[in-house]
Amino acid sequence: MVKVGIPRALLYYQYYPMWKTFFEGLGAEVVVSPPTTQATLAVGSSRVVADTCLPVKVFCGHVLALVEKCDYVFIPALRSVKSKIYNCSKFLGLPDMTRAVIPECPPILDIDIDINKGKRKLYQAIYSLGRNLSWNPLQVRKAALAAWHAHQEYKELMINKGLTPPQAIARISEAATPSPNPKQAAIALIGHPYLLYDELINHRLTHRLEQAGYRVLTPEMLTDEQLETAITRLTGKPYWTYEEEVVGSGGHYLESGVEGVIGVVAFGCGPDSLMMDMVQRQAIRLRTTPFMSLTLEEHTAEAGVVTRLEAFLDMIQRRKRREAKVCV
Secondary structure (H helix, E strand, C coil), X not given: CCEEEECCCCCHHHHHHHHHHHHHHCCCEEEXXXXXXXXXXXXXXXXXXXXXXXXXXXXXXXXXXXXXXXXXXECCEEEECECCEECCHHHHCHHHXXXXXXXXXXXXXXXXXXXHHCHHHHHHXXXXXXXXXXXXXXXXXXXXXXXXHHHHHHHHHHHHHCCCXXXXXXXXXXXXXXXXXXXXXXXXXXXXXXXHCCCCCCCCHHHHHHHCCCEEXXXXXXXXXXXXXXXXXXXXXXXXXXXXXXXXXXHHHCCCXXXXXXXXXXXXXXXXXXXXXXXXXXXXXXXXXXXXXXXXXXXXXXXHHHHHHHHHHHHHHHHHHHHHHHHC
């Protein structure tokens, strides 16, 4: 059986169930790289120049982890998934960059996704990808439709059940995952999935919040309508492909009554810095919800993240006690 490798980085948390369903529908076995370790980051960093952003360094490490473990590695080039909204340059050239810096990489299955070129080009790209594993167009079509349904079910599971992507993936895999308590005090995390759910990069941020007694809310738990409404309110019109993960979710959660909002960005990311600044300015204007921005990079120390998080949570508790005294 042909083995297709999927790196556990960048777009993994957004599209893994869809990709897995598609390739299994074509008779392939899907192999996922192990969770990120310090060695993963170190070996990935050694393949690219120092100015490369942290998520791409981690991605290279995950590709290297798949060498000799699969027959192909799936690396899509996502240019645009919505009309006239564009993706970060790192996603556009990802397959070519991987070939250049990791010559020992297995053959790459790549697909160019650009909604602006129309549905016909998209369908052609899907069939071209599927032909690497099956020459039967009906089988490719069936696998593509099953993959789309799996993606929709994945999104609905996160929205309806309040699950994070790792929890939803575990639930789909029939692993036991506890359901969050809706009555528990909540803190919202905003940012891209490859930062929010990689425990090495963010130093187990979600786990630390849960241990402190908070329910964690994330962008994936919001509907498209909620995200689009918040973006329209803050910026008028989105420009970046994943702007809803930062601006949309940040704008919504700042007015939803959560205890606090934490924004997570990667150091040196231009689009992220602009989008997070919009959310921070909105937080200053509203003055209703505490907001903290965490910038992560290769040398971010765990102690620094823990210290800032503890100070933020302490501030929230002091604020609640002060408001309780005022009410009395």
